[in-house]
Amino acid sequence: MTFNHISTEEKQRALSELRSAKELFASRGWFPGTSGNLSVRVGDFDANDFHFAITASGKDKTVHTPEDYLFVDREGKPSEPTKLKPSAETLIHCEIYRLTGAGAIFHVHTVFNNVISEHFWNRGSVPVDGVELIKGLGNWEEEAQIEIPIVPNYADIPRIVPEVTAKLQAGIPGIILRKHGIYAWGANAFEAKRHLEAFEFIFEYVYRLELLKQGR
Ligand SMILES: CSC[C@@H](O)[C@@H](O)C(=O)COP(=O)(O)O
Numbered sequence: 001m002t003f004n005h006i007s008t009e010e011k012q013r014a015l016s017e018l019r020s021a022k023e024l025f026a027s028r029g030w031f032p033g034t035s036g037n038l039s040v041r042v043g044d045f046d047a048n049d050f051h052f053a054i055t056a057s058g059k060d061k062t063v064h065t066p067e068d069y070l071f072v073d074r075e076g077k078p079s080e081p082t083k084l085k086p087s088a089e090t091l092i093h094c095e096i097y098r099l100t101g102a103g104a105i106f107h108v109h110t111v112f113n114n115v116i117s118e119h120f121w122n123r124g125s126v127p128v129d130g131v132e133l134i135k136g137l138g139n140w141e142e143e144a145q146i147e148i149p150i151v152p153n154y155a156d157i158p159r160i161v162p163e164v165t166a167k168l169q170a171g172i173p174g175i176i177l178r179k180h181g182i183y184a185w186g187a188n189a190f191e192a193k194r195h196l197e198a199f200e201f202i203f204e205y206v207y208r209l210e211l212l213k214q215g216r
Pocket residue numbers: 033034035036037055056057058059086087088089107
């Protein structure tokens with residue numbers, strides 16, 4: 001698939017958005033132990049002619065280097081020759097782009113998203129009941145109740161892809177991997193960031209409320 005017709009400005013915009021998001025999330029401690037990966041799409045989703053810039057695998061995401069990102073096509077293959085390796089979880093990004101047409105996808109590991117995924121694993125989703133920040137996910141319904149889907153985590157990433165396909169829900173811009181982390185997305189980097197922040201607030205809220213309910 002061709003890549004050169006996508007303008008330099010659009011590619012630079014994607015890289016600059018990734019850099020800003022990475023710096024901010026790093027300042028919050030959201031990339032422990034080199035975990036996490038971020039991507040921003042370039043090109044036309046409707047014409048099935050898109051690529052995305054994604055973090056290179058295994059990098060320390062708390063620092064900036066000239067080798068932090070590369071572009072891949074919608075199948076996750078590098079768009080141009082490079083010695084960099086795309087994120088080990090690139091295929092999950094590919095599937096989320098395919099299913100949602102998102103413009104950006106952000107993945108982080110936090111203690112709250114890990115604990116909550118294990119706590120609600122048997123239910124298959126995290127229930128959220130009327131929390132104001134559901135509006136941050138784009139749901140403006142009064143006292144909305146939502147379920148944030150949880151999928152199993154496997155070391156073999158291609159095995160996770162069909163689980164994402166099966167459980168991703170329209171209207172919920174995120175999915176949790178059990179004892180692993182959250183993927184949040186949006187039409188662009190601004191929206192993906194808002195969604196990720198709303199999810200993380202909600203996870204901490206649900207976690208603390210569960211403890212209170214249990215009198216601990
Ligand atoms: C180093 S632990 C985290 C990884 O196993 C993985 O889940 C992750 O989020 C980062 O992988 P990466 O290949 O750097 O994108």
